[in-house]
Amino acid sequence: MITFLREGFRASTSPRTLLLASLAGLPFTAAHAQDAAQPVPAPDGAVVLDTITVTSGKTGDKVINDLAGSSVVTRRQIDLFQSSRISDALQGVPGVAVQETGTDPGQAVNIRGLQDFGRVNVLVDGARQDYQVSGHGANGTFYLDPELIGQVDITRGPVSTVYGSGAIGGVVSFRTRTIDDILKPDETYGAVQKFGAGTNGAGIVTNSMAGARIGTAADVFGQFLYRNTGNYRDGNGDKVRDSESELTSGLFKFNLYPADGHTVSGSALLQNYDFANNGDTGVGTRFRNDVTANTFTLGYRFNRPDIPWLDLSLKGYYTTTEDRKRVITPTTTYGSLGVRPGAPLSYSMDTAGFDVSNTARFETFGLNHALTFGIDGAQDDAHTRDRAGGYGAAFTPSGTRNLFGGFMQDEVRFTPWLRAVGALRFDSYELSGGGVTSDGSRVSPKLTIGIEPFKGIEFYGTYAEGYRAPSITETLIQGSHPFPIFNILPNPDLRPEVAHNLEGGVNVQYDGVLKAGDSFRAKASVFHNEIDDYIDSVAVGPVYNVPVVPGMPVQVCAFVPRLCAIGIQDQQYQNIARARLQGAELEAAYDWGGGFVSVAGTLIDGRNTVTGDPLNTVLPNRISTTIGFRLLDETLTVGTRLTFVDDTKWNVSNPEKGxxxxxLFASYRYDENISGDISIQNVFDRQYTQYRNSNASPGLTAKFGLTVKFASR
Incomplete structure (x- = not known):
């Protein structure tokens, strides 16, 4: 086994084979299970499929009961692996990956092969994160530290009609920490202090949290976070330059309870990141980056069991992300334009939005309904201020985009074994900048039917459509690439992308499978997503030659052709006729009290159906498993996580070997107030680069965290 893990994959044991074997085993496992009462989640939160999620619909249900490809990452999981980046926290989620560069804390989520420009709707406390900067990496990143997260809800596919425009890939909703994360219901005030440290550049982290309940009238919560990371080394022992960064962050929340059922809430999240890099490629102009990423929310909720027809939620939010850059060392190309050290460049995205919805629960003709109506809207204002050569302003243009939508969704229970979810969503957009305007609108339907022929096994089928408006950058980008020289052209005639998704799945849940008190949970799904008018960058116009020496005039090519590159074309974002993504996913867990085992697997294939070429955003097949044991009266948890990635993406532009x-991880709970966690990642110091990442991934890394709590009842 050790040799196998060191060497990587053999063709006979690919993730595709392992996942298909796991899927084939689901009916057998379920057929030999015994139905029992509701489970009691494990003390370390291993049975996460019993956690409540709201991303596929605002009514809230356990993940295992959700008729969609949904998953949850809990705070306990984040602590167990001492996650220091979002990619650490989401590593074991099927169908999900995170593109990142080691020299920038910003990250982009990929769901089922779709990412960039809002194809995955990323929310922090319900607020859209629409920041994007064009470069050689991801086109659409966000900044958030795992220590700020209380829970992550993920819904895969264009099925989340209730959570805003554009999510043809899915929704990732981050809920930041709250008073309930540090205080039990009977505790009135308290504080939690965490200190963490790690090797191989993991650096140090200090996380201070405090909260108080003011009788039944209000509660307040505050958090201060500091993280300092150093340059890490990859599996070959090579240092990844500029992978160091410094974060200072603060979070404040309050809840007011003026009367029974009424809640007024607000939050302010402030983050500041400081780092330096040479861009996505590591060979560009070197900049000092000062990033602020702030999110503010204000909301009202009314919910009382005796008034089932009124479950009202109103929320307004404002997010702003700005990267203020200063040139440290310009390249030859930038220097030839007169760019000098200290020259400023800044990118910013301000998003103001709102979300209003109500769920009415009632019965008609013996049918139980949960009928939800809502409207939402957001305005993106992108501003680029460039006094450092002009390339930044050309590739990330300034502009404004307005999104507005409304939806209606009805969850109907026909019989104990038959239910359905029907929904319609209306989307519209307006985009302007640089004298160019565009707009559009569409109605997208969704229908899901769930059938439970046997107690504990529920099958579902879904047809859903999604709508993504073109982004500001895709529409307005215009300029010349510095080297090699070619033009990138705007396209005000871009049409929105429309996704048509067919999905089928099964949810399995049984207790008392092999012994009293154990539990088995599994979700498996297959999907086929056809995207009309998919937007991609394509070569256009005539072929021409350009100099291979930075700063050399183009005219040289006419006299000395050997100094020039041939076959260059301009680039432009255009609608290709159709893209197709299809695949299968599995998420399963078994918990027997003394331990747990879980598995998550993904098979995805994506193609441009016009040319037959693969889509570069589609990730390799992957399967992972986590095995843990609880010892010493469940105060000690030890275990391992194995992750296998195959080499099926050999035929794309940036292949990586499997x-x-x-x-490894260990967690010790001395008592309810003192705990320690240790994780060792990449135990065998494997040299690898995660697909689409700009830098090699870290080698062997150990992390330690100590948490101390004080609370009063």
Whole structure:
């Protein structure tokens, strides 16, 4: 086994084979299970499929009961692996990956092969994160530290009609920490202090949290976070330059309870990141980056069991992300334009939005309904201020985009074994900038039917459509690439993308499978997503030659052709006729009290159906498993996570070899107030680069965290 993990994959044991074997075993496992009462979640939160989620519909239900490809990452999971980046926290979620560069804390979520420009709707406390900067990496990143997260809800596919425009890939909703994360219901005030440290550049982290309940009238919560990371080394022992960064962050929340059922809430999240880099490629002009990423929310909720027809939610939010850059060392190309050290460049995105919805629960003709109506809207204002060569302003243009939508969704229970979810969503947009305007609108339907022929096994089928408006950058980008020289052209005639998704799945839940008190949960799904008018960058116009020496005039090519590159064309974002993504996913867990085992697997294929070429955003097949044991009266949890990635993406522009990773973890709870966590990642110091990442991934890394709590009842 050790040799196998060191060497990576053999063709006979690919993730595709392992996942298909796991899927084939689901009916057998379920057929031999015994139905029992509701489970009691494990003390370390291993049975996460019993956690409540609201991303596929605002009514709230356990993940295992959700008729969609949904998952949850809990705070306990984040602590167990001492996650220091979002990619650490989401590593074991099927169908999900995170593109990142080691030299920038910003990250982009990929769901089922779709990412960038809002194809995945990323929310922080319900607020859209629409920041994007064009470069050689991801086109659409966000900044958030795992220590700020209380829970992550993920819904895969264009099925979340209730959570805003554009999510043809899915929704990732981050809920930041709250007073309930540090105080039990009978505790009135308290504080939690965490200190963490790590090797191989993991650096140090201090996390201070405090909260108080003011009788039944209000509660307040505050958090201060500091993280300092250093340059890490990859599996070959090579240092990844500029992978160091410094974060200072604060979070404040309050809840007011003026009367029974009424809640007024607000939050302010402030983050500041400081780092330096040479861009996505590591060979560009070197900049000092000062990033602020702030999110503010204000909301009202009314919910009382005796008034089932009124479950009202109103929320307004404002997010702003700005990267203020200063040139440290210009390249030859930038220097030839007169760019000098200290020259400023800034990118910013301000998003103001709102979300209003109500769910009415009632019965008609023996049918139980949960009928939800809502409207939402957001305005994106992108501003680029460039006094450092002009390339930044050309590739990330300034502009404004307005999104507005409304939806209606009805969850109907026909019989104990038959239910359905029907929904319609209306979307519209307006985009302007640089003298160019565009707009559009559409109604997208959704229908899901769930059938439970046997107690504990529920099958579902879904047809859903999604709508994504073109982004400001895709529409307005215009300029010349510095080297090699070619033009990038705007396209005000871009049409929105429309997704048509067919999905089928099964949810399995049984207790008392092999012994009293154990539990088995599994979700498996297959999907086929056709995207009309998919937007991609394509070569256009005539072929021409350009100099291979930075700063050399183009005219040289006419006299000395050997100094020039041939076959260059301009680039432009255009609608290709159709893209197709299809695949299968599995998420399963078994918990027997003394331990747990879980598995998550993904098979995805994506193609441009016009040319037959693969889509570069589609990730390799992957399967992971986590095995843990609880010892010493469940005060000690130890285990391992194995991750296998195959080499099926050999035929795309940036292939990577398959690889296998081993992580270890241990968690000790001295009592309810003192705990310690240790994780060792990439135990065998494997050299690998996660698909689409700009830098090689870290080698062997150990992390330690100590948490101390004080609370009063």
């Amino acid at each position: 690889y296998g990773l081993v992580d």
